[in-house]
Every structure is written in C-alpha cells, then in structure tokens.
Amino acid sequence: MIRRGALVLLLGNLILLSPVSAGLADLLGGRPEVLLPEQAFAPQLLVGSDGNLEVRFHIAAGYYLYRDRLRLTTDSGESLQLELPPGEAYDDPEFGRVAVLRGVHAIKLVVPARSGVAINLRYQGCAEGRLCYTPVQLRLSLPEQPL
Known part of the structure; x- marks a missing residue:
C-alpha cells in the first residue's frame, strides 16, 4: 500500500513540473x-516587397486568430487601413459564426517602411x-537602422 501511495505522489509531482508536464501529458494521452x-x-x-x-503572423497548429479582432493604430491612436x-x-463557441485565420498570414499596410517606425497591434485568438x-x-517597431 505504501508503494502505491508513493507512486501516486510521484506521478502527481511530475505532472506539476512545467518542463515535464507537456511530455508526460502526451505520454498519458493528455494535452500539452x-x-x-x-x-x-x-x-x-516587417518591410513588405512593395516597401510598405x-x-x-505565424499561427501555431491548433490555434486560430479572429480576423475581425485585428486592430492596428499609429502611436497617436489613428487607425491604419488593413x-x-x-x-x-468558423462556428466559435465564444462568438458564434466568425472568420478566423490559421497558418501564416501577411497583413499589408499602406504605411511606408522607415527606420524606427512603430505601430500598435491589438489581436485576439x-x-x-x-x-x-x-x-x-x-x-x-522596425529596428533603428537603414532599410
């Protein structure tokens, strides 16, 4: 009986350890x-091929981004056209029928690229x-260097 209790305690502690939990969850059929x-x-x-x-976004497998919850603004709060x-x-359990993005997507802006330029991004997924x-x-922001 003591061995069984010790084994349960050991497994419980392993599950709580962050680096181990993903691997152990996979082995036990759980989710990482x-x-x-x-x-x-x-x-x-980034700087696009057109200089703007x-x-x-590089959206990981098993994740999605709400298309209509993307907002980009300048430092002064002015909305940027996307x-x-x-x-x-997608029938989302949270918001109903929505458009989502998966995989890699480039959102083009009509803003010339220049050294040090910054934008504010708001997104949800x-x-x-x-x-x-x-x-x-x-x-x-883009790095402070010649483009």
Whole structure:
C-alpha cells in the first residue's frame, strides 16, 4: 500500500513540473501546455516587397486568430487601413459564426517602411477547443537602422 501511495505522489509531482508536464501529458494521452499568445500567433512587423509595412503572423497548429479582432493604430491612436485575407468561416463557441485565420498570414499596410517606425497591434485568438485569450496589445517597431 505504501508503494502505491508513493507512486501516486510521484506521478502527481511530475505532472506539476512545467518542463515535464507537456511530455508526460502526451505520454498519458493528455494535452500539452497552452502557448503564450506571443508564441501562438508570433506577430512581426516587417518591410513588405512593395516597401510598405506588413504585419506577419505565424499561427501555431491548433490555434486560430479572429480576423475581425485585428486592430492596428499609429502611436497617436489613428487607425491604419488593413488588407485582410478573407479568413475561414468558423462556428466559435465564444462568438458564434466568425472568420478566423490559421497558418501564416501577411497583413499589408499602406504605411511606408522607415527606420524606427512603430505601430500598435491589438489581436485576439484561441487555442482550439481549449481556451480563448483576452485581447493582446503590443507595440511593434522596425529596428533603428537603414532599410
């Protein structure tokens, strides 16, 4: 009986250990940890092929971004016009029928790229079937160097 109790205690402690929990969850048929929003959606501010800014998302497998919850503004709060992809129709448990983005997407802006330029990004997404993140706000900028 003591051995069985010790084994249960040991397994319980292993599950609580962060680095081990994802691997152990996979072995036991559970789900691995949920990524932080910055990891799940990985937004970057880049210079597009046309010399204007673009925001690129690398959306991890099993995650989606709400298309209509993307907002980009200047430092002064002025909304920037976006060229958004159509997205895919999805019946979301949180918001009903919505358009979502998955995979890699480049959002083109009509803003010339220049050294040190910055924008404010607001987005929201979910880990499918697990949780929806609160809206995330970030400031993205290009490096202070010649382009």
